[in-house]
Amino acid sequence: MRHAYTTTAESSRVNAALAEGVTHLLSALGNRYVAYFPSLAGLTGYPKAALMLGHAMYMTRVVMEKQPHRGGWFWKTSKEWKQVTGLSVREIETARKVLLKDGILQESKRGMPAKLWFRVDLDRLAMILCQYTNTAYRPWSWEDRVLKALLGKPVMFYAPFAWMADSALAGIYMSSLFNRLRQSLSKDEVNDEGWFSSPIVGSLRQLHFGRRMLMNARAKLVESGMMEEGRENRMQAQLLSRIVLTTLPARIAKEANEFHSLSESNKLDCRNPTNKSCSKRETRIAGTIKQELPEPQDNSSPFRETSSAETTTHSNNEINTPYLHPHKGLVGVAVSGFPNPVRAVPTGADLETLIYPDKLLPGEKQSARKTLQGSPNPQLILDELAGQMQDGHVKNALGYLRTLKSRQLAGTLEPEYAHRIATERIRRQEILEQRKRLIVSPQTGTQTETNRETARLRLGELRQSVWGKK
Secondary structure: OOOOOOOHHHHHHHHHHHHHHHHHHHHHHOOEEEEEOHHHHHHHOOHHHHHHHHHHHHHHHHHHHHOHHHOOOEEOOHHHHHHHHOOOHHHHHHHHHHHHHOOOEEEEEEOOOOEEEEEEOHHHHHHHHHHHHOOOOOOOOOOHHHHHHHHOOOEEEEHHHHHHHOOHHHHHHHHHHHHHHHHHHHOOOOOOOOOEEOOHHHHHHHHOOOHHHHHHHHHHHHHOOOEEEEEOOOOOOOEEEEEOOOOHHHHHHHHHHHHHHHHHOOOOOOOOOOOOOOOOOOEOOOOOOOOOOOOOOOOOOOOOOOOOOOOOOOOOOOOOOOOOOOOOOOOOOOOOOOOOOOOOOOOOOOHHHOOOOOOOOHHHHHHHHHHHOOOOOHHHHHHHHHHHHHOOOOOOHHHHHHHHHHHHHHOOOOOOOHHHHHHHHHHHHHHHHHHHHHHHOOOOHHHHHHHHHHHHHHHHHHHHHHHOOO
16 A cells, blocks of 8 residues: 555545546536445345446436325336446346336336336335344335335446446446445545555445456456556455546546437437436435436427326326426317318317316316417317227326317327217217107108108117217
């Protein structure tokens, strides 16, 4: 370690230079870190599953606190998992299978188009953790003392390290080395050239890695030029490591810019240029997984539905309601090719004359009228709502109506039920008109019987066309 002949002034200067390098690296890393719990790696037998589970726990907690009606459900794409954890698509699939097999992670496909939603079964996780540690069962709680007892101390995993090494395990090991460097600096255990002790056995125990995992992670870090390794010049020499502090900040900024560019290439019509949905999105994760709800992700298309909508409620059944952000001011286009309903409703028509679904309550109809203001074709979305309600796809009618209006204004609405509902209404109106004519102009004698028979035949034909029976 530090030579005995090194003066105090030189030692202070070296420490100050190293501390400055650490500060620059911390600034470049930002808040892009995830809590990696080694205890979960031992529980699942797969460190990558533990990394994915750590972030899934944070997301479940945030959604439960900010939007309790969703029951802890959230969704992420493979690209977003890669951005947060550094896991490849294949690694994500393997980690999901491990967590699903243990019953810790729950999945569900919902929405139009379907997205994969996740939730952590916290009670199941608490039970398995207590069995793994051979301790008495204690219910899950987000209190610090309970989390510490169940999960132990986490390792702050910095995603940019995984980006540069192209390996999540290398990112975990590099993050632990960086934390060790900071601790060694505070204890004055770093020599003049920046070397510090990094025993292999200690890393294996701390991270719950296998020897081959650790060897591959070290090789990737050395190959990528992120760190250097050496041995002490003595008997039973310990492994020494040195992080290349001079070049890492610039490389991290370059990697972040590449992620940002890939995300921005898909945002052809982003309404909020300050939306933190690229790789520079800063996610604050403390040791107890206390974080703020991330802003809505919008990095796949201009009209992408987001996971933070406030217009719908959660259901364990299939949800056909896309989650759109309520503040997207997108310009809509009218839908053509729709048959004229009985009551034509042009833009700006009196909303009192619209035909509302029968299942709507009077108070809900009043709220629906306010929602429909500004819609270019309000009857179209009312008919679509009626059809979805008939098939049992809608749990929150007003929320679904707001979503339909947003999609209509965005020009992405593709009605599935509206045409059939409007056609059935027209045919029912024709039947009623036929009945009215028979009542208004009754006939007598043989002519009356003939007209009645003709009317019965016509009504039978209409019923056959509408309901499929006579």
